[in-house]
Amino acid sequence: MAAKVALVEGGVATTGTIAVISGYGQLSSFRPEAILPDSWAIKPARGSQGDGILLAVSRKGDHWAKGSGKIITRDEVQNHVRRIVDGQFSGDAASDDAALIEPLIRADPTFASLVDDGLPDIRVICRGTSPLMAMARFPTNESDGKANLHQGGIGAGVDLASGVIFRAKQGKKVITHHPDTGRRLIGFRIPHWKKVMEIASLSGPAVGLGYCGVDIVHDINEGPMVIEVNAHPGIEIQNTTMQGLRGKMIEAGEVF
Known part of the structure; x- marks a missing residue:
């Protein structure tokens, strides 16, 4: 919550709560x-690699449904939240x-x-106000609709x-098309790219981080919005883009 407040105060569009x-x-x-x-996302505050994220796209009476149509019951929601509070999905070994x-x-x-779903x-990746590298992440049927590379999602430089x-x-596996939809990925231009770069460059300073990974989604009504700012982003982006992070930092004058 503190990070979201800081982002809003820094003029960065972010998701609501x-x-x-928390206890x-x-x-x-x-x-x-x-x-x-009717639709929502539940995720751990200290999660890692997409673990612990539960999504519902519609309500079905006293229950909800995933994008796949699978029902999520009230008890399943409560148990999932309990597991999060217990720290079962925490990425930093917190209790x-x-x-x-x-x-x-x-x-x-x-x-x-x-994409087909998700x-x-x-x-x-930013150093100060300088964006250094970027990748899109696409969900697949294999990743259960989550845009997480470790669960079968696609990374695209x-x-x-x-x-x-x-x-x-x-x-x-290097690919050119999405495996589920057959849509071509190479050559696709990300919508509202100037806005993406703008909010990425503002996010680290807004939350007090000199180096960070900024995760951004495109909402149909609100446009690009920050969903998370990571203090320790993974370096898989280097394998995805075939570019070295240190070289990009040198290019930007951000290696001291």
């Missing part, structure tokens, strides 16, 4: 049917965690047309100047 479940007292009084809207409940982003149709996003995808890979 429905609730934060067992809040957990005991958590009633999904009373709090959750406990907090569950962030947010409105589900409705993807920009131009961007979303490349929400594509952009990861931008994006040219910083133009916003055009120049290389893509799924796992160790």
Whole structure:
């Protein structure tokens, strides 16, 4: 929550928050049917590699449905939130965690047309206010609709100047088209690229980080929005783009 407040104060568009479940007292009084809207995202505050993210796209009576149509029951939601609070998905070995409940982003149709299900996003590595490298991340059926490379998602290198995808890979396999939709990835121009670069460059300073990975999604109504700022982003982006991070830092004058 503190990071979101800092982003808003820094003039950075970011996603909203429905609730934060951060302890067992809040957990005991958590009633999904009373709090959750028709569509939502639940994720751990200290999560890593996409673990612990649960998404619902619609409501089905007292339950909800994933993008695949699979039903999520009220008890499943409560158990999932309990596992998050217990720290089962924490990426930093913490003994406990907090569950962030947010409105589900409705993807920009131009961007979303490349995938079968789920929400594509952009990861931008920044040093200070300088974007250094960028990649798009696309969900697949294998990744269960999550844009996470470790679960079968696609990483695609994006040219910083133009916003055009120049290389893509799924796992160790270099690809040119999305495996589920057949849509061509290479040569695709990311929508609203100037805005993506602008909010990426503002995000690190807004939350007090000199080096970070900024994750950005395209909402159909709000445009590019920051969903997360990572203090320790993974370096898989180097394998995706076939570019070295140190070289990019030198180019930007950001190696001291």
